[in-house]
Amino acid sequence: MVRTSRALVFSSEPSSRPQAEPSKLPPAALSPAMLGIVPIPAAAAGTQGEPWLAGAIVLAALILAVPVTLQLWRKWQAERSFQRADDAARQAAERALRESQARYREVVESVNEVIFRTDAEGRFNFLNTAWQTISGYTVAESLGQKLCAYLHPDDIAKVCEQLGEAAAGARDGCQCEFRLRTRSGEIRWIEATARAVRDGGSAGLAGTLDDISARKIAELTLRNLNQELEFRVRVRTAELENANRELEAFSYSVSHDLRAPLRAIDGFARILEEELEGTLTPSARAHLERIRKATERMARLIDDLLNLAHLTRQPLTRETVDLSALAAQIIDELRAEQPERQITVDIQPQMQALADRNLMRIVLDNLLRNAWKFSARQPQARINFWVEHDRDRKIYCVRDNGAGFDMAYAANLFRPFHRLHSEQDFAGTGIGLATVQRIIARHGGAVWARSRPGEGAQFFFTLDSPEAPGP
16 A cells, blocks of 8 residues: 555656646647656556666656657647748738728729719718819718709709619619709719619619719800801801892893993994094004904903803712813814914823813813913924822823913912913913812812923812812
8 A cells, every 4th residue: 555655646746846837838748747647557666676667667658658749749830830820811811901902992082083882772871082072072971961962953853763763773874964063052064874783682873973064064165156156157148148149130230231331332443444444544443453352352351250250159060071082172172263373282091080071171271271372482382281190189280381470470370360471462361260270179179380481381280189289
């Protein structure tokens, strides 16, 4: 009995050394021997004469406990590492979430449009700071309020109905324009875009509010300008109609009231010449001849004026026109009028254009007759008519080697009654090129000239572009 008691005392006696608190030591640090779980044989404990045997037994027990202790220590270290990794991952996730929320908040607060969200009752539960910029109301005091509470009274019913249908899913989203009353009483035009969202089973709206007041003001200004322009067009149209009626009256007066005196002057001059055939002096005969030529020139001028006036009222009928054939006909007429002329004419064949046939004949008649007239003093007169291609545009050209002109006066070339040569040198009324310019303009083209005194002239025209290159 004494030996057994001593063995128990040996195995359960607390150590006199200071021990760490259990909560601060890993489980593996508690060896089986320290916990008293390694049994000590009673015989060994009772062998008082052989202390080495008891020590050997204890040593063997400790050696057996080492693997178990190491295994428990490694397990504790692994669990500690996993716990630290989990804590680090959780902290990293929380930090990333905070950063993401901060970036999202920065983006939401940086846009100029109002970003909003409402609950099922249509009350705001989210607004960015752009709301205060547009409405003047703070976000804090607007949360929990309905959007319709800020609308113009005339827009409340229509807008609330559309928003309600969108929230209920009756329509695929909502886009509408309405007037918003700000805190200062100002009315602003807003464009709303919203769609239905669900959060936990409760429906609501999410969308944007954009201030379109500037655009609305621009639209209103443009509408007023259009109305003013339409009014001016109506007034201008009425003025043009009156001008056309006056022009028609003028044309009637010119063709009747002015022609009659001219015919009388020419007739009386012819009668005087016939009755005084034997008594007229050469000087008197020259005066009568000048009178008759002046009346003829005046009659031609009246005809040219009437033709120029009729060009603005004559309808434009486009068709495929063979300009080469028209030019050849005009040259044949000129040769018949002056068969004594020796002149070389070169016309490029198969020149076709989409234009008014009658008006283009007038254009070519004026240009070719000018070339015929101004090259009359050349011993070897030449006239060329051809077409050039500039990208997608056709440029027609009439060239002669006649008298030419100074380009310093080219600005007056296409003005009515402006002549660059005297009547004694070359006869004319100064209406032909003005007629050409007006016809070409009606076709949407341009006409211009290049020349030098004594080196002939070149007249270019297009039928499809209002711009012309410089001389």
